[in-house]
Amino acid sequence: MTVAADYKNDIRPNWCPGCGHYGVQAAITDALTELNIAPEQMALISGIGCSSRIGGYFYTYGSHTTHGRALPYAQGVKLANDDLTVLVAGGDGDAYAIGVGHTVHAIKRNVNITYIVMDNHVYGLTKGQTSPRSDIGFVTKTSPKGSFETPLPICETAIASGATFVAQSYMINRAELVDLIKKGIQHDGFSFINVFSPCVTYNKRNSYDWFKEHLTSLADVDGYDSSDRSLAMATLHKYDGLLTGLVYHEDNRGSFEEAMASVNGAHAQALVKTVEKPSAELFASLCQEFK
Amino acid sequence: MEKRKDFIWKMGGQQGEGIESCGEIMATILAKEGYSLYSQRLFASRIKGGHTTFGLRIALEPIMTVGESVDFLVALDQETVDKHGDEVRHGGYIICDSKVKPDFSKFDGKPIHCLALPISETALKQGTLLMRNIVSLGMSVALLGFEKAPFRDAIAAKFQKKSQEIVDKNLQAFEDGYALVLEQKEQLGAEPDTLPVPEKKDQMFLLGNEAIALGAIAAGSRFMASYPITPASEVMEYMIKKMDKIDATVEQTEDEIASCMTAMGAAYAGVRAFTCTSGPGLSLMAESLSMASMAEIPVVVIDVQRSGPSTGMATKVEQSDINAACHNAHGDYANIVISPTSIEECFYEIQKAFNLAERYQCPVIFMPDLQQGLNKQSVPSFDLNRVPIERGKLVKEADLPALERPHYFKRFELTEDGISPRTIPGMKNGLFLSTGLEHNEEGKPAEAPSMHVSQTDKRFRKLETVADYYDPFLNNADHDACDVLLIGIASSRGALEEAKVRLEADGVKVNHLQLRLIKPFPTKQLLPFYTKAKKVVICEQNATEQLTDMFRIHMPDKDKIASCLKYDGNPFTASYVVNAVKEVL
Numbered sequence: 050m051t052v053a054a055d056y057k058n059d060i061r062p063n064w065c066p067g068c069g070h071y072g073v074q075a076a077i078t079d080a081l082t083e084l085n086i087a088p089e090q091m092a093l094i095s096g097i098g099c100s101s102r103i104g105g106y107f108y109t110y111g112s113h114t115t116h117g118r119a120l121p122y123a124q125g126v127k128l129a130n131d132d133l134t135v136l137v138a139g140g141d142g143d144a145y146a147i148g149v150g151h152t153v154h155a156i157k158r159n160v161n162i163t164y165i166v167m168d169n170h171v172y173g174l175t176k177g178q179t180s181p182r183s184d185i186g187f188v189t190k191t192s193p194k195g196s197f198e199t200p201l202p203i204c205e206t207a208i209a210s211g212a213t214f215v216a217q218s219y220m221i222n223r224a225e226l227v228d229l230i231k232k233g234i235q236h237d238g239f240s241f242i243n244v245f246s247p248c249v250t251y252n253k254r255n256s257y258d259w260f261k262e263h264l265t266s267l268a269d270v271d272g273y274d275s276s277d278r279s280l281a282m283a284t285l286h287k288y289d290g291l292l293t294g295l296v297y298h299e300d301n302r303g304s305f306e307e308a309m310a311s312v313n314g315a316h317a318q319a320l321v322k323t324v325e326k327p328s329a330e331l332f333a334s335l336c337q338e339f340k
Numbered sequence: 341m342e343k344r345k346d347f348i349w350k351m352g353g354q355q356g357e358g359i360e361s362c363g364e365i366m367a368t369i370l371a372k373e374g375y376s377l378y379s380q381r382l383f384a385s386r387i388k389g390g391h392t393t394f395g396l397r398i399a400l401e402p403i404m405t406v407g408e409s410v411d412f413l414v415a416l417d418q419e420t421v422d423k424h425g426d427e428v429r430h431g432g433y434i435i436c437d438s439k440v441k442p443d444f445s446k447f448d449g450k451p452i453h454c455l456a457l458p459i460s461e462t463a464l465k466q467g468t469l470l471m472r473n474i475v476s477l478g479m480s481v482a483l484l485g486f487e488k489a490p491f492r493d494a495i496a497a498k499f500q501k502k503s504q505e506i507v508d509k510n511l512q513a514f515e516d517g518y519a520l521v522l523e524q525k526e527q528l529g530a531e532p533d534t535l536p537v538p539e540k541k542d543q544m545f546l547l548g549n550e551a552i553a554l555g556a557i558a559a560g561s562r563f564m565a566s567y568p569i570t571p572a573s574e575v576m577e578y579m580i581k582k583m584d585k586i587d588a589t590v591e592q593t594e595d596e597i598a599s600c601m602t603a604m605g606a607a608y609a610g611v612r613a614f615t616c617t618s619g620p621g622l623s624l625m626a627e628s629l630s631m632a633s634m635a636e637i638p639v640v641v642i643d644v645q646r647s648g649p650s651t652g653m654a655t656k657v658e659q660s661d662i663n664a665a666c667h668n669a670h671g672d673y674a675n676i677v678i679s680p681t682s683i684e685e686c687f688y689e690i691q692k693a694f695n696l697a698e699r700y701q702c703p704v705i706f707m708p709d710l711q712q713g714l715n716k717q718s719v720p721s722f723d724l725n726r727v728p729i730e731r732g733k734l735v736k737e738a739d740l741p742a743l744e745r746p747h748y749f750k751r752f753e754l755t756e757d758g759i760s761p762r763t764i765p766g767m768k769n770g771l772f773l774s775t776g777l778e779h780n781e782e783g784k785p786a787e788a789p790s791m792h793v794s795q796t797d798k799r800f801r802k803l804e805t806v807a808d809y810y811d812p813f814l815n816n817a818d819h820d821a822c823d824v825l826l827i828g829i830a831s832s833r834g835a836l837e838e839a840k841v842r843l844e845a846d847g848v849k850v851n852h853l854q855l856r857l858i859k860p861f862p863t864k865q866l867l868p869f870y871t872k873a874k875k876v877v878i879c880e881q882n883a884t885e886q887l888t889d890m891f892r893i894h895m896p897d898k899d900k901i902a903s904c905l906k907y908d909g910n911p912f913t914a915s916y917v918v919n920a921v922k923e924v925l
Contacts, residue, residue, distance in 0.1 A: 057746070058745070058746040058748075059746040060784060088771065089765070089766060089767060089769075089770065089771060090766060092609070092765045094605070097776075104775075105785060108745050108746060108771065109771065110765035110771060110774075111773050111774065112608060112773075112774040113774065113775035113776065113777065114604075114631060114776060115627055115628060115631050115776060118598070118627075118628065121565075121597070121598035121601035122604055123605060124591070124602055124605065125563075125565060125602035125605025125607075125608075125609065126606065126609040127605075127609075128563065128589050128591065128606060129589075129605070129606035129607075129611040130609045130611075130764075130765060133765055133766055150598075151597075151598055154593070154594040154598070158591075309589065313583045313584040314587075316589070317587070320562055320588075320589060321764065324610070324611060324612055324729070324731070325560050325729065326558060326559075326560055326725070327557055327558065327586060327724070331585065332557070332724045334585075335554060335582065336554070336721060336722055339546040339550065340543070340721070
């Protein structure tokens with residue numbers, strides 16, 4: 050059995066005191082512990098930003114990549130070694146600005162990995178600029194008179210992109226978040242989890258109090274059914290996206306890996322297990338077509 | 341009279357008229373018969389319409405270029421005669437549709453035989469103009485004096501899937517074309533020379549892009565992530581077509597950034613992974629490659645070079661990505677850049693690219709050019725085992741000593757040769773952190789000035805032995821000292837080899853090296869040839885002397901360096917090189 054300490058290394062996070070990301074880190078640790086995932090069987094892939102430093106704060110395999118490109122990298126890791134649990138983590142700038150194309154395609158492609166976005170509506174590592182999730186009127190260094198672009202409705206975007214697992218949580222809701230991360234890892238396909246994680250330094254607007262006041266748990270929405278796509282869209286719209294819980298899931302689609310296997314046959318084992326030359330017979334049959 | 345050793349046959353018309361498929365039939369059969377072939381497709385970057393030609397050099401001995409003077413030009417339309425008539429040699433033949441009017445005054449007074457025949461009418465006898473290509477094939481076979489039978493078999497095989505009626509009609513069109521030429525042979529004035537039938541050879545006839553894909557498979561790679569682009573798509577298309585057979589995963593990503601990052605993720609995870617693109621894609625991959633250099637990820641990126649900058653001329657050849665391949669990524673970028681000198685080498689050298697990537701733990705850019713990627717050549721059948729798989733310092737899981745948390749495996753250990761032992765995710769006791777940040781030996785972020793210096797030095801120190809490990813050029817130098825040292829890369833090899841022969845005939849002593857290793861630059865290995873040459877002429881297909889500049893940076897006696905540039909989108913010819921060399925002498 051793994052215990053929380055198994056995932057701890059000796060690196061002190063560069064996050065500010067009070068940063069929401071500590072809570073996300075703790076929730077991920079709980080989920081990994083409860084699922085009993087061995088550190089060496091885990092790859093935590095991240096992009097660039099405050100939250101993307103998280104890959105370095107776990108005692109697992111971790112890769113801290115380029116800004117916005119963690120998802121394609123992570124899909125490569127998973128497709129090369131299906132035995133690994135692949136978790137991707139980053140922030141809203143990484144996921145919804147520079148990397149949004151990859152986000153939409155990763156959702157559509159449905160490779161069996163889990164994506165946790167720490168959404169604080171602001172750029173922190175570059176010291177306070179507006180993000181695609183910033184509220185209208187939010188004052189930052191690059192929106193001194195208030196942000197005037199409409200924030201990206203991210204759960205709706207995910208569902209519209211063909212997501213098979215969409216969840217949203219608030220890092221303060223520890224039990225809910227741990228449960229969603231576990232469900233996401235166990236989901237067969239791409240699981241997308243947007244987590245509100247306040248930035249105490251550069252976002253005084255969307256503060257802990259603000260989230261507490263504005264968020265509604267889906268558990269409190271009468272008759273909510275997370276397998277009903279239209280209802281999910283309508284509810285998100287009604288609550289301006291400020292919901293927490295399992296928003297939508299579709300369990301029968303099958304992952305990218307399964308879809309590919311249905312066309313080309315399944316791999317007998319993870320690709321990484323056999324890096325060798327093709328058999329002489331196979332190679333001869335390939336060459337024969339050019340003779 | 342000296343017997344001919346080769347012929348050049350060229351057919352032209354509009355895209356969509358079956359020019360290429362006609363050429364394919366011709367080439368496939370002649371390859372089986374044992375002829376050595378080099379084909380060249382010229383086409384516009386559009387789906388249908390637009391001028392196109394298919395050139396085929398048919399020889400008894402192996403050839404490396406499509407050559408220059410055409411012996412037989414088959415023209416389905418006026419444009420073909422207008423554009424290519426002047427390529428026909430003295431005593432060559434033009435076979436065209438009777439509606440086409442060659443303007444002989446433009447041909448420089450060369451005595452050319454012309455056969456204007458009712459190609460369209462003959463095709464229409466079978467009910468469709470679409471069969472003009474098969475009529476032309478029949479005509480060509482008659483004129484070149486080949487046996488009919490294998491061509492009949494090939495036509496039957498090609499159309500068998502459609503219906504027997506279509507097979508019969510095509511066979512009739514072929515026979516009618518054949519007969520047309522036989523009836524008119526006296527009109528020709530002179531009987532065309534024919535080639536003797538060669539001995540059968542164990543050979544293949546394929547695109548450079550197909551040779552690359554086969555090479556990647558032979559290297560044990562079963563993972564590719566790529567994005568379509570001319571002239572590189574065939575590599576991905578082949579890999580996807582064979583995915584089930586070779587038990588591979590091939591992903592068409594959303595863009596080239598994703599291709600490169602996906603391949604990098606897979607390489608980090610321990611498979612041999614690659615992506616394939618052309619110039620615009622290589623530009624998009626720049627930031628990712630910089631990370632691959634920093635995080636020491638063994639990824640292979642193929643850049644089938646086309647004409648640039650920007651979208652440039654997507655269907656034309658250039659060798660203008662040399663600077664980009666070496667330097668497009670930011671920072672002190674440690675990578676390896678190699679280039680194959682033939683279609684056969686596309687198969688063998690790509691395997692070495694994978695070995696280099698894993699041995700030196702860095703991105704390897706493999707750079708053929710469009711001329712190699714998109715043209716077919718007959719090559720000796722490939723040897724699966726000539727290039728063994730070498731995985732460098734990849735550690736076996738069982739050999740790893742116990743690791744105690746919070747320590748990590750020293751994946752970036754500062755070793756004497758600069759190459760560190762490598763583990764991959766999943767290995768117990770192999771845990772390390774991977775990051776694009778500067779890092780210490782365990783991969784933990786580290787900004788201490790001394791660590792950045794040590795790690796930077798390590799990343800470059802490891803490349804110091806590349807030129808000793810990897811054969812840096814094709815050696816076609818048979819003189820101790822020479823008047824001219826000719827240097828080329830990628831597809832120019834054939835033109836340079838033939839230029840050497842012609843110059844030697846004129847009494848010029850020529851050595852020729854076709855460069856394979858571009859970065860790190862093989863100064864030490866080049867020096868013996870370089871110092872004993874009076875002049876060094878660097879032939880490259882770009883306007884900005886990209887390869888020549890590398891010689892100026894890395895070699896002494898810069899005064900003896902001259903460049904022979906070509907950037908009109910068409911490949912080098914021997915005459916072009918000969919003229920350039922004579923100007924330098």
